[in-house]
Amino acid sequence: xxxxxxxxxxxLDSSTLLHYAQKRLLVSSIHALSFNYGQKxxxxxxxxxxxxxxxxxxxxxxxxxxxxxxxxxxxxxxxxESLEIPKLSDLSDADRNQxxxxxxxxxxxxxxxxxxxxxxxxxxxxxxxxQAQDEYGYWDCTSVYLQAxxxxxxxxxxxxxxxxSPFIGMRKFAILKIGMELGVDYAHTWSCYRGEAVPxxxxxxxxxxxxxxxxLDMTDPLLGR
Amino acid sequence: xxxxxxxxxxxLDSSTLLHYAQKRLLVSSIHALSFNYGQKxxxxxxxxxxxxxxxxxxxxxxxxxxxxxxxxxxxxxxxxESLEIPKLSDLSDADRNQxxxxxxxxxxxxxxxxxxxxxxxxxxxxxxxxQAQDEYGYWDCTSVYLQAxxxxxxxxxxxxxxxxSPFIGMRKFAILKIGMELGVDYAHTWSCYRGEAVPxxxxxxxxxxxxxxxxLDMTDPLLGR
Numbered sequence: 001x002x003x004x005x006x007x008x009x010x011x012l013d014s015s016t017l018l019h020y021a022q023k024r025l026l027v028s029s030i031h032a033l034s035f036n037y038g039q040k041x042x043x044x045x046x047x048x049x050x051x052x053x054x055x056x057x058x059x060x061x062x063x064x065x066x067x068x069x070x071x072x073x074x075x076x077x078x079x080x081e082s083l084e085i086p087k088l089s090d091l092s093d094a095d096r097n098q099x100x101x102x103x104x105x106x107x108x109x110x111x112x113x114x115x116x117x118x119x120x121x122x123x124x125x126x127x128x129x130x131q132a133q134d135e136y137g138y139w140d141c142t143s144v145y146l147q148a149x150x151x152x153x154x155x156x157x158x159x160x161x162x163x164x165s166p167f168i169g170m171r172k173f174a175i176l177k178i179g180m181e182l183g184v185d186y187a188h189t190w191s192c193y194r195g196e197a198v199p200x201x202x203x204x205x206x207x208x209x210x211x212x213x214x215x216l217d218m219t220d221p222l223l224g225r
Numbered sequence: 226x227x228x229x230x231x232x233x234x235x236x237l238d239s240s241t242l243l244h245y246a247q248k249r250l251l252v253s254s255i256h257a258l259s260f261n262y263g264q265k266x267x268x269x270x271x272x273x274x275x276x277x278x279x280x281x282x283x284x285x286x287x288x289x290x291x292x293x294x295x296x297x298x299x300x301x302x303x304x305x306e307s308l309e310i311p312k313l314s315d316l317s318d319a320d321r322n323q324x325x326x327x328x329x330x331x332x333x334x335x336x337x338x339x340x341x342x343x344x345x346x347x348x349x350x351x352x353x354x355x356q357a358q359d360e361y362g363y364w365d366c367t368s369v370y371l372q373a374x375x376x377x378x379x380x381x382x383x384x385x386x387x388x389x390s391p392f393i394g395m396r397k398f399a400i401l402k403i404g405m406e407l408g409v410d411y412a413h414t415w416s417c418y419r420g421e422a423v424p425x426x427x428x429x430x431x432x433x434x435x436x437x438x439x440x441l442d443m444t445d446p447l448l449g450r
Contacts, residue, residue, distance in 0.1 A: 063292060071288060071338070075345030098382045105341035105386075108377065112337045113296070116330035120300030139382045148377040152333065155373060157323045157364045161330075 004125040005118040008032040010048030013129035015189045016179035029058040038069025038079045041195030050188040076103040085193045088204040096136040107140035115161040130165045172212035187221035229350040230343040233257040235273030238354035240414045241404035254283040263294025266420030275413040301328040310418045313429040321361040332365035340386040355390045397437040412446035
């Protein structure tokens with residue numbers, strides 16, 4: 001594969017995917033896209049910039065869609081200052097299925113913009129680091145979701161874009177393991193939803209990240225410094 | 226149906242749909258959404274404002290997504306100043322299937338934002354005025370597209386949004402006929418892609434609009450003044 005667009009949040013999964021696409025899938029020209037949509041952990045965008053630079057991508061764009069914060073006011077703890085990021089341990093089973101940090105339809109918004117961008121550049125392949133989350137989940141990170149979305153995109157009469165999600169069936173530690181083999185520098189990735197100076201250690205994504213490092217008997221470089 | 230979100234461009238189809246949803250489908254509270262995405266015919270947004278006010282919608286938002294113009298630079302004659310809006314008569318058969326005025330993946334972008342907005346407000350129904358265009362067409366205005374998109378949205382675990390497109394099988398004159406019965410004021414709708422002071426009369430949407438009025442033995446009030 002010569003060229004591809006890649007959604008790069010700056011988190012563990014998409015940073016690993018960036019290096020995986022380059023080194024394992026031999027995509028020679030990666031156009032990375034990141035979005036500033038009002039996420040509390042916009043620190044992740046600095047990490048996205050660092051990873052993109054490190055990987056010498058063909059292009060990295062950080063697209064400002066901050067209007068989403070206002071459009072979806074009150075609907076997500078990831079965007080709204082008045083809503084608290086929950087601790088994973090406080091989530092009910094129902095909440096783990098669609099936690100307060102869920103942003104309504106976010107992934108379709110980001111993927112539709114990325115697919116439009118790919119199409120406009122004549123690029124047919126789009127990478128997105130959905131994964132089988134271990135402790136909580138989102139409907140727009142599943143394999144059935146990806147298939148249904150690709151079905152829509154396949155209807156395009158000229159240049160259909162195909163979304164690839166090579167990590168979709170994997171648990172986080174398995175992704176981390178791949179990344180370690182590839183030499184990904186996880187000190188320059190960000191996961192914590194709170195987005196403060198240091199990871200909180202208790203939000204859903206912190207707990208999941210910590211357990212992935214634990215499973216591999218490693219220390220998260222973000223914590224070990 | 227009590228509440229619904231409606232994509233209102235200010236063109237003939239969506240303006241008719243607004244009044245149709247209110248008067249025929251008895252939606253009591255309509256939340257209209259319009260998008261400024263860099264379309265040359267942004268005059269349509271003034272018409273959207275006029276129609277929304279006239280219909281006394283519960284809310285009308287014009288969302289600024291002008292970043293799309295830059296993100297998709299060079300990819301659509303509808304956005305790019307350096308690309309000419311074609312005359313319908315100059316389009317080849319292949320071009321009529323996906324004309325230069327096509328904006329890559331535009332409808333998925335707009336629908337995903339509208340669905341996110343609906344979901345964030347606890348609204349389950351979303352209206353979108355796709356129609357069976359007579360002279361040219363877009364893949365993201367077809368019935369199979371709508372079904373595939375609804376399949377994706379149906380996977381949402383809590384509040385799936387359903388997209389309705391009551392005009393999807395209709396030709397433009399049939400929509401116009403409904404609108405005339407409903408008393409829609411077509412002097413306050415805008416179709417021409419060129420977006421100049423008066424409709425050009427030769428671009429695809431002008432030709433289609435004109436033939437709809439002709440078919441009903443009427444004069445377009447935009448031209449007859």
